[in-house]
Amino acid sequence: MVTRTVDLRSDTVTKPTETMRAAMATADVDDDVLCHDPTALRLETEMARITGKEAALFVPSGTMGNLISVLVHCDIRGSEVVLGNNSHIHIYENGGISTIGGVHPRTVKNNEDGTMDIDLIEAAIRDPRGALVYPITRLICLENTHANSGGKCLSVEYTDQVGELAKKHGLKLHIDGARIFNASVALGIPVHRLLQAADSASICLSKGLGAPVGSVIVGSNSFIAKAKILRKTLGGGMRQVGILCAAAIVAIQENVGKLEGDHKNAKVLAEGLNKIKGIRVDAASVETNIFYFDIEESSKHTAESLSKYLQQRGILVMLEGPSRVRIVLHHQISESDVQYTLSCFQQALTGVPDQNGI
Numbered sequence: 001m002v003t004r005t006v007d008l009r010s011d012t013v014t015k016p017t018e019t020m021r022a023a024m025a026t027a028d029v030d031d032d033v034l035c036h037d038p039t040a041l042r043l044e045t046e047m048a049r050i051t052g053k054e055a056a057l058f059v060p061s062g063t064m065g066n067l068i069s070v071l072v073h074c075d076i077r078g079s080e081v082v083l084g085n086n087s088h089i090h091i092y093e094n095g096g097i098s099t100i101g102g103v104h105p106r107t108v109k110n111n112e113d114g115t116m117d118i119d120l121i122e123a124a125i126r127d128p129r130g131a132l133v134y135p136i137t138r139l140i141c142l143e144n145t146h147a148n149s150g151g152k153c154l155s156v157e158y159t160d161q162v163g164e165l166a167k168k169h170g171l172k173l174h175i176d177g178a179r180i181f182n183a184s185v186a187l188g189i190p191v192h193r194l195l196q197a198a199d200s201a202s203i204c205l206s207k208g209l210g211a212p213v214g215s216v217i218v219g220s221n222s223f224i225a226k227a228k229i230l231r232k233t234l235g236g237g238m239r240q241v242g243i244l245c246a247a248a249i250v251a252i253q254e255n256v257g258k259l260e261g262d263h264k265n266a267k268v269l270a271e272g273l274n275k276i277k278g279i280r281v282d283a284a285s286v287e288t289n290i291f292y293f294d295i296e297e298s299s300k301h302t303a304e305s306l307s308k309y310l311q312q313r314g315i316l317v318m319l320e321g322p323s324r325v326r327i328v329l330h331h332q333i334s335e336s337d338v339q340y341t342l343s344c345f346q347q348a349l350t351g352v353p354d355q356n357g358i
């Protein structure tokens with residue numbers, strides 16, 4: 001019988017802590033659509049301070065945060081956004097910027113480090129003289145950290161360069177900062193400096209920070225005023241939302257300091273897996289809390305059979321292909337969970353019983 005769960009599927013799987021639940025139970029609330037829920041206001045004020053932006057707005061999800069941000073910047077029919085071909089907005093958000101917002105995506109190849117070559121971004125920007133036949137480029141989107149590249153951090157130098165390029169062409173810059181706190185901790189650079197070049201950002205509270213729900217979008221007062229209207233249009237205007245924001249405030253207070261531990265655990269797990277015959281992982285390139293590994297052809301396992309084996313031992317992973325698996329660490333994975341996971345992988349791939357005799 002499985003007595004232990006090690007959930008490595010994502011950093012979205014964390015459960016609210018007792019402190020979060022206590023804060024939720026006693027949250028000071030009001031109708032956030034009619035005025036401003038006092039706890040939502042506290043969270044938004046704090047997030048504006050942390051990010052160095054004029055204003056902030058709580059939204060139910062990162063997907064809605066990105067959608068609202070793109071739609072505010074691309075509020076004219078025929079708008080186009082330049083974004084990564086391997087970006088979350090392009091891959092995992094149901095094409096919402098197009099299906100709901102009518103915005104045309106113009107993808108540029110993401111490099112392995114999550115960046116897009118600056119010259120390729122510039123080449124993707126439409127020449128306004130072709131307006132008769134071209135969509136009009138209005139926005140560039142970056143993602144920091146870049147999830148599909150394995151939680152890679154975009155440097156502040158690169159971000160500033162893209163910001164300069166956007167300004168040069170009269171465009172806006174949005175950063176999908178679902179894991180911007182991970183980037184800040186890994187790079188040792190404050191969040192506000194990583195976002196300095198951005199006109200807007202969407203920041204997940206429900207990932208590494210461990211809040212049960214929500215994201216915050218940040219930007220100018222004018223941007224947030226328009227975003228608030230769009231949030232209502234999309235059904236994201238909520239009533240006593242302070243119950244959720246109270247947990248998010250606790251998450252910011254308690255969990256930013258734990259992100260470095262998540263990154264260390266990811267590195268230890270990746271290095272340990274790399275020593276197991278039949279698994280290939282670029283452990284040296286692990287920067288934050290996400291990495292991928294490949295199962296070698298010589299192995300007796302496929303990704304699916306391995307994940308089933310692990311699940312029987314309480315370990316949950318996310319499959320990314322027939323022989324590719326994603327691992328995501330979070331604050332509810334302990335060092336001993338990492339060692340237990342390594343012993344189960346060892347046993348699965350080599351048949352050598354681990355210390356538990358599994």
Ligand SMILES: Cc1ncc(COP(=O)(O)O)c(C=O)c1O
Binds near residue numbers: 012061143204
């Ligand atoms: C990079 C990135 N951006 C945005 C999102 C969307 O967040 P949500 O799941 O809250 O919609 C996710 C994952 O969930 C993500 O990994």
Ligand SMILES: C[C@@H](O)[C@H](N)C(=O)O
Binds near residue numbers: 147
């Ligand atoms: C799968 C994806 O949508 C989610 N953001 C995750 O990283 O788990």
